Amino acid sequence: MRPTMEDVAARAGVSRALVSLVMRNSPKVSDTRRAAVLRAAEELGYQPHVMARSLASRTSTVLGVMVNDLRNAFFADVVEGLDAAAQAAGFDLILNTGGRSPTREWNAVHTLLSFRPAGIILLSPVVPAASIQVAAKQCPVVLVSRTSRASTVDTVNDDGEAGSALAVEHLIGLGHRRIAHLDGGGAAGAAQRRRGFQAAMRRHGLEPIVVRSEHTDTGGEKAVRELLATYSRPDLPTGLVAGNDFNAVGAISALEEDGLRVPEDVSVVGYDNTSLAALRHLSLTTVDQPRTEMGRLAFEALIERVRGERTEPVRHLLHPSLVVRATTAEFLIRSKEGRPPRGT
Amino acid sequence: MRPTMEDVAARAGVSRALVSLVMRNSPKVSDTRRAAVLRAAEELGYQPHVMARSLASRTSTVLGVMVNDLRNAFFADVVEGLDAAAQAAGFDLILNTGGRSPTREWNAVHTLLSFRPAGIILLSPVVPAASIQVAAKQCPVVLVSRTSRASTVDTVNDDGEAGSALAVEHLIGLGHRRIAHLDGGGAAGAAQRRRGFQAAMRRHGLEPIVVRSEHTDTGGEKAVRELLATYSRPDLPTGLVAGNDFNAVGAISALEEDGLRVPEDVSVVGYDNTSLAALRHLSLTTVDQPRTEMGRLAFEALIERVRGERTEPVRHLLHPSLVVRATTAEFLIRSKEGRPPRGT
DNA sequence: TCTATTGATTAGAGCGCTCTAATCTTGTAG
DNA sequence: CTACAAGATTAGAGCGCTCTAATCAATAGA
Numbered sequence: 001m002r003p004t005m006e007d008v009a010a011r012a013g014v015s016r017a018l019v020s021l022v023m024r025n026s027p028k029v030s031d032t033r034r035a036a037v038l039r040a041a042e043e044l045g046y047q048p049h050v051m052a053r054s055l056a057s058r059t060s061t062v063l064g065v066m067v068n069d070l071r072n073a074f075f076a077d078v079v080e081g082l083d084a085a086a087q088a089a090g091f092d093l094i095l096n097t098g099g100r101s102p103t104r105e106w107n108a109v110h111t112l113l114s115f116r117p118a119g120i121i122l123l124s125p126v127v128p129a130a131s132i133q134v135a136a137k138q139c140p141v142v143l144v145s146r147t148s149r150a151s152t153v154d155t156v157n158d159d160g161e162a163g164s165a166l167a168v169e170h171l172i173g174l175g176h177r178r179i180a181h182l183d184g185g186g187a188a189g190a191a192q193r194r195r196g197f198q199a200a201m202r203r204h205g206l207e208p209i210v211v212r213s214e215h216t217d218t219g220g221e222k223a224v225r226e227l228l229a230t231y232s233r234p235d236l237p238t239g240l241v242a243g244n245d246f247n248a249v250g251a252i253s254a255l256e257e258d259g260l261r262v263p264e265d266v267s268v269v270g271y272d273n274t275s276l277a278a279l280r281h282l283s284l285t286t287v288d289q290p291r292t293e294m295g296r297l298a299f300e301a302l303i304e305r306v307r308g309e310r311t312e313p314v315r316h317l318l319h320p321s322l323v324v325r326a327t328t329a330e331f332l333i334r335s336k337e338g339r340p341p342r343g344t
Numbered sequence: 345m346r347p348t349m350e351d352v353a354a355r356a357g358v359s360r361a362l363v364s365l366v367m368r369n370s371p372k373v374s375d376t377r378r379a380a381v382l383r384a385a386e387e388l389g390y391q392p393h394v395m396a397r398s399l400a401s402r403t404s405t406v407l408g409v410m411v412n413d414l415r416n417a418f419f420a421d422v423v424e425g426l427d428a429a430a431q432a433a434g435f436d437l438i439l440n441t442g443g444r445s446p447t448r449e450w451n452a453v454h455t456l457l458s459f460r461p462a463g464i465i466l467l468s469p470v471v472p473a474a475s476i477q478v479a480a481k482q483c484p485v486v487l488v489s490r491t492s493r494a495s496t497v498d499t500v501n502d503d504g505e506a507g508s509a510l511a512v513e514h515l516i517g518l519g520h521r522r523i524a525h526l527d528g529g530g531a532a533g534a535a536q537r538r539r540g541f542q543a544a545m546r547r548h549g550l551e552p553i554v555v556r557s558e559h560t561d562t563g564g565e566k567a568v569r570e571l572l573a574t575y576s577r578p579d580l581p582t583g584l585v586a587g588n589d590f591n592a593v594g595a596i597s598a599l600e601e602d603g604l605r606v607p608e609d610v611s612v613v614g615y616d617n618t619s620l621a622a623l624r625h626l627s628l629t630t631v632d633q634p635r636t637e638m639g640r641l642a643f644e645a646l647i648e649r650v651r652g653e654r655t656e657p658v659r660h661l662l663h664p665s666l667v668v669r670a671t672t673a674e675f676l677i678r679s680k681e682g683r684p685p686r687g688t
Numbered sequence: 689t690c691t692a693t694t695g696a697t698t699a700g701a702g703c704g705c706t707c708t709a710a711t712c713t714t715g716t717a718g
Numbered sequence: 719c720t721a722c723a724a725g726a727t728t729a730g731a732g733c734g735c736t737c738t739a740a741t742c743a744a745t746a747g748a
Contacts, residue, residue: 004704004705005704014728015728016704016705016728017729017730018726020707021706021727023705028725029727030726030727033727050458050460051459051704051705053706054705054733055393055396055734056705058706058733065439069424070414070423071424073415080415087440087452087455092438092440092459094437094439095437096437097424113391114393114394115394115395116393217624217625218624250624250625276619279561280561280565281561281597348734350734359698361697361700362697373696377696392735393733395734396735396736398735399736400734400736401703401735401736403736
C-alpha cells in the first residue's frame with residue numbers, strides 16, 4: 001500500500017494536520033518541522049492523494065474536457081493549449097470523446113460531471129442547447145467552436161467571417177476581381193465562412209460566387225471542375241477562397257490537371273493552416289486560427305468562473321490571421337499570346 | 345450543493361447503504377426498494393461521486409495517459425482507440441502531456457499517479473527506463489511506441505522493421521534494384537525502420553543505400569538533393585523508402601524540381617499513412633500502422649494487469665500493412681545509354 | 689412453539705485527506 | 719514575574735462513499 005499522510009506524520013514525529021499544512025505549503029509551519037516533514041515524505045515516497053484531497057476540501061483541480069474528434073488537428077491543438085494552461089495553474093484534464101453523436105456526447109459529459117470537476121470545456125459539442133444548460137447548473141461550462149445565448153456559459157470561437165474577409169481582401173489587394181468561394185456545406189463553421197466571404201465581396205462592390213463543396217480534397221476537385229464547366233476561360237474566377245486546406249489542395253489539383261497554374265493563372269487561399277499548408281511542396285496561403293490560444297482562453301474563462309471572479313458570460317471571438325505563402329499572386333491581365341514569364 | 349447518497353436515502357425512505365447497493369446494481373435488493381431508490385435518485389438528479397466512490401472502495405476507474413504530443417496524428421489516433429476501449433469498459437481517461445522533455449514528462453506521470461489510477465499508459469515516453477520502473481511500482485504501466493525489458497511493464501509497438509521490409513519488398517516486386525532509404529535520424533522508431541530496410545535489402549542480395557535525413561519535408565528535399573549530387577543519373581536509385589510521409593513529400597518535391605517524375609522515373613514509399621498520404625493530389629504509397637488498434641491493445645494489456653489476470657509481461661508487435669497508391673510503379677529500363685539495371 | 693435458514697436491510701467504521709477550533713509555545717511588555 | 723498576543727501545532731469532525739458485520743423479517747422445519 002502506498003504511504004498515507006498518517007505514515008509521514010508518524011515518521012516525522014508530528015501530527016497529520018501538520019503534514020497537511022506542509023503539503024499545501026502553508027506559511028504557518030516552522031522551518032524545522034517543514035524540513036522534517038519533507039524529508040519523511042521524500043523517504044517514504046509519499047505523494048498526496050488527489051481524490052482524497054478533493055473530497056475533503058470540497059474543491060476540485062480537475063477540468064473535464066469533451067472532445068468530439070481528437071483526430072481533427074484543430075481539436076488536438078486546442079487541447080494542447082488547454083493542457084498547457086491547466087498544467088501551469090495546477091489543474092488536471094480528464095478527457096472524454098463524444099464521437100459527434102448527441103447521445104454518446106451526453107454520456108461523455110455525464111461521466112465528466114461525475115468527477116465533480118471544477119468546470120468543463122466542450123469542444124464543438126453537438127448536444128442540444130438545453131443539455132448544455134443542464135450541465136451548466138452543475139459547474140462552470142465553456143464552449144469552444146459553438147455559440148450560446150445562455151448567460152451561464154462562456155464561449156470561445158474563431159471569427160470565421162473575419163477569416164474569409166481576410167482571404168478576400170488579400171486577393172482583392174492583389175488585383176483579383178472574380179473571386180469564388182468553395183463552400184464547406186454543413187461542416188462546422190462553414191456557414192460563417194461563407195457569410196464572411198459574401199459580405200466582404202459586397203463591401204468591395206464585387207459579386208460573390210459561391211460553389212457548394214465540402215471540406216475534403218475531392219470536394220475541392222469537384223467544385224473546381226464545376227467552375228471550369230460553368231465559365232469560359234476568360235471569365236473564370238482568378239481567385240479561390242477554399243473552405244479549408246484540404247479543399248484547397250483538391251482545388252489546386254483540379255486546376256493543374258486542366259493546365260492552369262497556381263498562382264500564375266489562379267490564386268488559391270486555404271483555411272485552417274494545417275500542417276499540410278506548411279509543406280514546402282504546397283506552400284498554401286491560408287487563414288490561421290489561433291488554436292492553442294483558444295485553448296488558453298477557454299481555460300481562463302473557466303477559471304474566472306471557478307474562482308467566482310465573474311458571473312456575466314464572456315464571448316471570445318478570436319481574430320484569424322492570414323499566412324501568405326506561394327499559392328496567391330498578383331493578378332495580371334495577360335492574353336494567351338503575350339503571357340509574361342513565370343515569377344515576374 | 346449537489347445531492348448526496350444521504351439525500352437520496354432520505355427521500356426514498358431507506359438507508360444510505362441500500363442506496364449504495366442500488367447504485368452498484370447489486371442483485372440483493374428487493375425490486376420495490378430498488379424502484380423507490382431509482383425514482384428518488386432520478387427526482388433529485390443524483391449521480392454518484394466518482395472520487396468518493398474511488399476513495400471508499402480503494403479501487404479506481406481512472407486510467408492515466410501521458411501523451412507527448414497530441415498534435416502528432418499518430419498519438420491522437422492511439423488515444424482515440426484507447427478512449428473507445430476504456431469508455432466501453434467503464435474506465436475514464438485522465439490526460440497529460442509531456443512535451444518531449446524528460447522533466448516535464450516525469451512531472452506529468454507524477455500528476456497522473458497522484459490520482460491513484462488503476463494504471464497508466466505512456467505514449468512514446470522519453471523518460472529513462474529507471475523512471476518507468478519507479479512508476480510501475482505504483483500501478484500497472486503500459487508503454488506504447490517504446491520498448492522495455494522490465495517484466496512489470498507491457499509494451500505495444502509497431503513493427504518498424506517489418507514496415508520497412510514491406511516497402512522494400514514492394515519496390516523489389518516492381519523490379520527496382522537500386523533503392524535508398526531516407527533515414528529519420530534520431531526520431532522515434534527511425535532506427536528500427538532503418539534496420540528493417542537494411543536487412544530486407546540484404547536478404548535480397550542488394551546493397552542498402554541509406555541517406556541520413558529527418559522526419560520533415562525539408563529533410564526529404566535535402567536528402568534527395570544529396571542523392572542527386574552523389575549519383576550520376578543512370579546510377580540514381582529508382583526507389584525511395586522515406587522515413588515518414590512528410591519526408592516522402594519533400595523527396596517528391598525535390599525530385600520533380602529536378603525534372604524527375606514520380607512514379608515514372610522514381611518510386612517513393614512513405615511511412616505512417618497520414619491524412620497527407622491519402623490526398624488524391626499526392627496519393628502516396630505508404631506503410632500503415634494499426635494505430636487505433638494499438639490503443640485498444642494497450643488498454644487490454646493494462647486491464648489484464650489491473651484485474652490481476654496476468655503477471656508476465658506482454659509484448660505486442662503489431663504488423664504494419666502497405667497501402668499502395670500512386671507514387672510507386674514498375675521499374676522500366678529506359679536509360680538513354682541502354683544500361684541494364686544493376687544486379688540482374 | 690421454537691429454532692434454523694435465507695434474504696433484505698442497516699449501523700457504523702473507515703478510505704485519505706482538509707479545516708475549524710482548541711491547545712500549546714514562545715516572546716514581549718508591563 | 720505575570721499577562722497576553724502571536725505563532726505553531728494538534729484534536730477531531732466530516733467530505734461522500736463502500737464494506738463488513740450485525741440486525742431484522744419472513745419462511746421452513748422439527
